[in-house]
Amino acid sequence: MPEGPEIRLEAERVRAAIEGRRAGKVFFGLKVLKEYESLLAGNKVLSVRARGKAMLIGFGNGLTLYSHNQLYGRWVVCDKGNLPDSARQLRVAIEGPAKRALLYSASDIAVLPSAEIERHPYLRTLGPDILNEHVSLKQITTRFAQPEFRRRSLASLFLDKRFLAGVGNYLRSEILFAASVHPSRCPHSLSKSELSALARETRRIILRSYKTRGVTNDPGRVRKLKTEGWSRDEYRFAVFGRSGEPCFECGDAIVRQSLSGRRCYFCCTCQPL
Numbered sequence: 494m495p496e497g498p499e500i501r502l503e504a505e506r507v508r509a510a511i512e513g514r515r516a517g518k519v520f521f522g523l524k525v526l527k528e529y530e531s532l533l534a535g536n537k538v539l540s541v542r543a544r545g546k547a548m549l550i551g552f553g554n555g556l557t558l559y560s561h562n563q564l565y566g567r568w569v570v571c572d573k574g575n576l577p578d579s580a581r582q583l584r585v586a587i588e589g590p591a592k593r594a595l596l597y598s599a600s601d602i603a604v605l606p607s608a609e610i611e612r613h614p615y616l617r618t619l620g621p622d623i624l625n626e627h628v629s630l631k632q633i634t635t636r637f638a639q640p641e642f643r644r645r646s647l648a649s650l651f652l653d654k655r656f657l658a659g660v661g662n663y664l665r666s667e668i669l670f671a672a673s674v675h676p677s678r679c680p681h682s683l684s685k686s687e688l689s690a691l692a693r694e695t696r697r698i699i700l701r702s703y704k705t706r707g708v709t710n711d712p713g714r715v716r717k718l719k720t721e722g723w724s725r726d727e728y729r730f731a732v733f734g735r736s737g738e739p740c741f742e743c744g745d746a747i748v749r750q751s752l753s754g755r756r757c758y759f760c761c762t763c764q765p766l
Contacts, residue, residue, distance in 0.1 A: 495562045497659020498703035501543040501624050503568040507550070508541035510570045510592035516552070517573075520586035521602075529604045532556065538587070545619050545658030549610060550587070557607040560585065561615060566599025615654070622658040623699045633657070634692040637680035647691075648676035648752035660699065666733040666758040667709040668698045675764040676750075676757050709733075714741060732758040 495503070519533040537553035548568065550558040560566070566584075569577055571593050576583075581597035596602070603613065611617060620636065621628045636642060642656055650656050651665040660668075669676050671694040674687060683691065702709050710718075710731045718728040731741055736749035740760040749758050 495546065495566070496661035496664055496702075497543070497545060497622065497624055498664075498699060498707065500546050500548060500562065500659070501703055502706060503562075504541050504543040504548050506570045507548070507568055507594045511538045511550075511587055511589040511594050512541045514538055514589045517588040517590070518586070519588070520583070522582055522584040523600065523602060526602060526604060529556070533558070533587075533604070538589070543622075543624070543659075544616060545622055545654060546661070547615060551607050555607050556604055557610045558585070558587075559603045559605060559610065559613055559616075560596055560599055561601035562599050563601055566601075567597050569595045569597065571595065618655050619658040620654065620656045623696055624659060624703060630692055630696060633695055634688060637683075637688055637691065643681040644679050646677050646679055646752070647674060648757055650680070652753055652755060657695070660695075662755045662757075663730065663733045664699060664702065664709070665755075667702075667731055668695050670732045670759060670764060671698055671709075673763055675761075675766040676752055676759055677766055711741075730758075732760060734758065 515537050516534060519530050521527055521530055532554065533552050533556060538550060539553055540549070540551040542549050547559060547561045552558070567581070571577055573588060573591055573593055575593070577595070579597060583595060583597055584599055584602060585596035587594045605613060621632055623633070636656060642650055647669060648665065651660050651668065652662070672691040674683065674691055680688065698709050708715060708729050710728055715728050732747050735747045735758060737746050739745065740747055740763060743760065743762045745760060745762045747758055747760055749756055751757070
């Protein structure tokens, strides 16, 4: 599933294509949304923004298009008049003067009054979005101490959108490894220095993923591995997807376990329980 950084990057591409421009034809692949095609067509696109794993596109007539990519959804930008050769189902198409923004495969889509968009069931429960420049390190640290979060395992916590928005499975493994914290530990069991490190690495790894388009491994290590001929898939992550391979820090084998229903990767030596 695309996580916060991927959705933010998609929003930037869609924004560059249609924001500030008047929408021409608007298409919805879901029958329940067909009535909105004529209501949105001809209106100016006022804003395109990401919230967690959702994208919000605001129109000049007071309506906002909400979409969540779910597992396979993907936004694509192409020239007007073009349509990518894809076997995926087209769910949304917004045509600007020169470009088209197309959403494939996702089905969690809604059109709501802009004034009521924050009431959407997904958005109203979201925790702070790390990619929001106004979210401070102190706010992240405070989240770990809150009663509803402090006694839960970190493996579970990082998958809960109410805790932090936009964090998913690969980010969970990469953050915990960078902070040297075992995924089965709970915030209340961490020392102040461990909590500080965890909050710091949470922000740093998410921002790194956004800036590098999905590479969370240490930048110095990545440069070295590139010179050695490693592919992007091989150097992208420090632990995620590397079960049985040697830890970059200590050389011991990376472990994979199913935690909170999702595969989680960690190093037992660098992240002792």
